[in-house]
Amino acid sequence: MGERQRLDKLLGNSGYGSRKEIRNLVKQRRVTVDGHVVNDPGIHVEPGVNRIRIDDIEAVYKKFIYIMMNKPGGVISATHDKRHETVIDLLPEEFSNFDVFPAGRLDIDTEGLVLLTNDGQLAHEILSPRKHIPKTYYVHVNGTVTDKDKKAFSEGIVLDDGYNCLPSELDIIKSSETSEVNLTIYEGKFHQVKRMFESLGKKVVYLKRISMGGLKLDPRLEPGQCREITDQELNALKNNC
Numbered sequence: 001m002g003e004r005q006r007l008d009k010l011l012g013n014s015g016y017g018s019r020k021e022i023r024n025l026v027k028q029r030r031v032t033v034d035g036h037v038v039n040d041p042g043i044h045v046e047p048g049v050n051r052i053r054i055d056d057i058e059a060v061y062k063k064f065i066y067i068m069m070n071k072p073g074g075v076i077s078a079t080h081d082k083r084h085e086t087v088i089d090l091l092p093e094e095f096s097n098f099d100v101f102p103a104g105r106l107d108i109d110t111e112g113l114v115l116l117t118n119d120g121q122l123a124h125e126i127l128s129p130r131k132h133i134p135k136t137y138y139v140h141v142n143g144t145v146t147d148k149d150k151k152a153f154s155e156g157i158v159l160d161d162g163y164n165c166l167p168s169e170l171d172i173i174k175s176s177e178t179s180e181v182n183l184t185i186y187e188g189k190f191h192q193v194k195r196m197f198e199s200l201g202k203k204v205v206y207l208k209r210i211s212m213g214g215l216k217l218d219p220r221l222e223p224g225q226c227r228e229i230t231d232q233e234l235n236a237l238k239n240n241c
Contacts, residue, residue, distance in 0.1 A: 007033070007052070008041040013118065014062045015097045016054065030055050065098050066234055067091070067116040068215070072223035077105035077114055087114055090224050103127065104212070107191065112137070112209035113217040115237075116226070125241035126213065132166065132186040133213045133240055137193055140206035145172055145179035149200055153183070157196040163189065165196060178205070213240030 008022040011031075016022065019041075025031050026041040032053045033045055045052060052059040069087055071077065076084045079101050087102055100116040103123035117123060126133055153170040166186045174180040179202075183193060194204045210217050214236030215229065229237075 004044045004046045006041070007031070007038065007043050007045050010045060010047065010061060011052070011054075011059060012097065013099060014059065015065070015095065016059060017097050021097075025054060032056075064119040064122075065095070065100060065117060066119065066122075066229045066237075067095060067098075067100060067226050068218060068221070068229050068233075069114045069116060069226035070217060070221040070223050071106055071111055071114045073109050073111050075224075076108050077102040084108065087116060091116070091226065095226070104188065106209060107194075107207070110207045110209065111223060112207075113212055113215070114209075115212065115215065115229075122238070122241065126237075127188075129187060131241060134184050134186055134211075135188065135209060135213075136182055136184040136211040138208045138210050139181050139183055139193065139197075139204055141179045141181060141197055141202050142177070142205050143179065143202035144177065145170070145175050145181055145202065147172075149202075152200060153196070157199050159189070159192075159195045159199060165189070165192065168196070182210070213237045 008019050011017065011022045012019055017025065023041045026038050029037050031038045033043070033050050047061040047063070069090065071087055074085070075090065076086050078086045079088050080086060098118060100118050103115045103117055103126050106112065106114060115126070125131060150170045150172060153168045156167045157165045159165065168186065169184040171182040172179065173182065185192060193207060197204050215233055218227065221227065
C-alpha cells in the first residue's frame with residue numbers, strides 16, 4: 001500500500017500529462033477509479049489499492065523515475081532557461097510529463113552522463129559533499145600528461161584559489177601533445193576538472209562524464225539521447241550513496 005494522494009498529482013507524476021491535461025481527461029469522462037467514472041480530479045486515491053484506468057487502459061503508477069542522458073555540448077543542466085536549450089528540452093515525449101530535474105550539473109560545454117529524476121532524496125544523497133561520490137571523466141588535454149601529473153592528482157591538486165582537492169585517480173590513456181585520460185574525482189567544485197589541469201599548466205579541450213557512483217553512461221546513447229535506468233543500475237548507484 002502507498003500513501004493516499006490526489007488523483008491529478010498521481011497521474012501527473014506517473015507521466016500521464018500535466019495537471020491541466022489530467023483535468024481535461026476527467027472532464028471528458030475518460031478516467032475511472034475502481035470502475036466508476038471520476039468527476040473530480042482532486043479526489044484522493046491510494047496507489048496499489050485503487051484501480052485507475054484511462055480510456056479503459058490501466059494506469060501504471062510510478063512514484064519515482066530515473067533517466068540517464070548523454071548530455072551534448074551547448075546544453076545546460078537545468079530545468080528551464082531563457083537563452084539556452086536545457087536537458088529537459090531534450091526529453092522525448094514519453095518522459096515529457098514527468099516533473100524531473102538534473103541530479104547534479106555539467107558545464108555547458110561538457111558532455112556525458114546526467115541523471116534526471118523526481119527522487120529528491122536520492123538527488124540529495126548524490127550531491128551531498130559528505131558522501132564523496134566518485135565521478136569519472138574522459139578528458140582531452142592540451143599538453144603531455146605524465147606520471148608526475150598522475151602523482152600530483154593522487155596527492156591532491158591545489159586550485160588557483162588555494163583550495164586543496166581530495167586525492168583523485170588519473171588514468172593515462174594516451175600521452176602526447178594532446179593527451180587522453182580518465183580522471184576520477186570525489187567532489188564537485190566549480191569547473192573543478194578544468195581548474196585541476198590548469199594548476200599543472202595544461203588546458204582541458206574536451207570533457208565528458210562517463211560515470212557517477214555505480215552508474216555508468218550507456219555507450220550506445222548518442223549525445224542528446226536518454227533512457228530509463230535499470231533496477232540493477234539503480235541499485236549500483238544507491239550502493240555508492
